[in-house]
Amino acid sequence: MIRAGLIGCGYISHKHVRTLSRMTEISLIAVCDIQPGKMKETAALYQSEKSSENEITLYKNYVDLLKDSRIDLVINCTSSGFHYPMTKEALRYGKHVIVEKPLTLSLREADDLIHTADLRKKHIFVCHQLRFRPLMQRIKELLDQGVLGETYMGTVSLRLHRSLDYYTSSNWKGTWEHDGGMLVNQGVHLIDLLIWYLGDVQSVYGEMVSRAHEKETEDAACGILSFQNKAMGLIEANTITKPKNQGYQLSIFGEKGTIHIGGPGFNEVLHCYIEGLPTVEEELRRLSIQLDEHERMYQSFLKTITQQKENDMSAKEGRRALETIFALYKSSKKKGPVSLPMGDFSTKDMLET
Secondary structure (H helix, E strand, C coil): CEEEEEECCCHHHHHHHHHHHCCCCEEEEEEECCCHHHHHHHHHHHHHHHCCCCCCEEECCHHHHHHCCCCCEEEECCCHHHHHHHHHHHHHCCCEEEECCCCCCEHHHHHHHHHHHHHHCCCEEECCHHHHCHHHHHHHHHHHHCCCCCEEEEEEEEECECCHHHHHCCCCCCCCCCCCCHHHHHHHHHHHHHHHHHCCEEEEEEEEECCCCCCCCCCEEEEEEEECCCCEEEEEEECECCCCCCEEEEEEEECCEEEEEEECCCCEEEEEEECCCCCHHHHHHHHCCCCCHHHHHHHHHHHHHHCCCCCCCCHHHHHHHHHHHHHHHHHHHHCCCEECCCCCCEHHHHHCC
8 A cells, every 4th residue: 555645735636635535556644735724625525535534644844744654655736836845855755756747947956856766766756647648648659650650740739818816816826936937837738748749859949928017927938849850849828818718739740640639628639530540530539538647647656666667757757848848938038949958947047137
């Protein structure tokens, strides 16, 4: 039995708690948050969903949770700026870590976590759960099998609405130092999928705009990617869509076919054609209704630590999307393309004039 402790009892933690309540291999035994009410709410949710009265320890200080020798796994659901220091501390205390995206807000910090995890012989698992949707995994299989032939281009679109109240509700939201920007928080899932499908990025050119004076980070961004396999990529993202979210889209264009998915829940097959595979669109539509990606993500993590399987979402994997986003940020500042691999970059660099 893997015993878990969760740090950060905000909205996103409830997805983890509901998933854990359905698992027999992992037991949640402790939670931590600076707000006692949120801790109690999260603990009660787990007990209710699991129909269990097992006691859950409430820690006001996350270090006390890390010192708990019963805990094997720490789930870091804090805000973006705390991902690095709390994950590193967890590794130092000998815990495996599941951390919400983004992994960190700088490449130096990401590299330090990778080094620390290797040194401590512990695993970091970054929550890019969309990789574990059956629809997304089948698309990956098709690309790896080469049935689309040479891939020419991939595009992602993110059209969301985030009100000013969203940013002013917390003093860290919309700041470069503690939040990291729209692409890092809302766009990173799509960019991760694009890289997972098309491979390593060679260079990025990007432009961004910010109109809201109440925050520092970008409202809209466009990026042109050149992949090492000669494919092209396009990122188009904003959080100023009126009056509400329009959703997400991802398209892959290849020599022998096209795949286009999207929708408000990012689970609609909008178009699919592959030469010689007339039933593939129907197959993808059947898979699109399976939305148990969080549980599949946890199962993958369990296989990593119990069966020594390859870590599908290691810190090294999580770093790839971050580096691409940071290249877009840097490109927008220098007004020119940025080659990868980059040197160190932090979202705080966006504050420099």
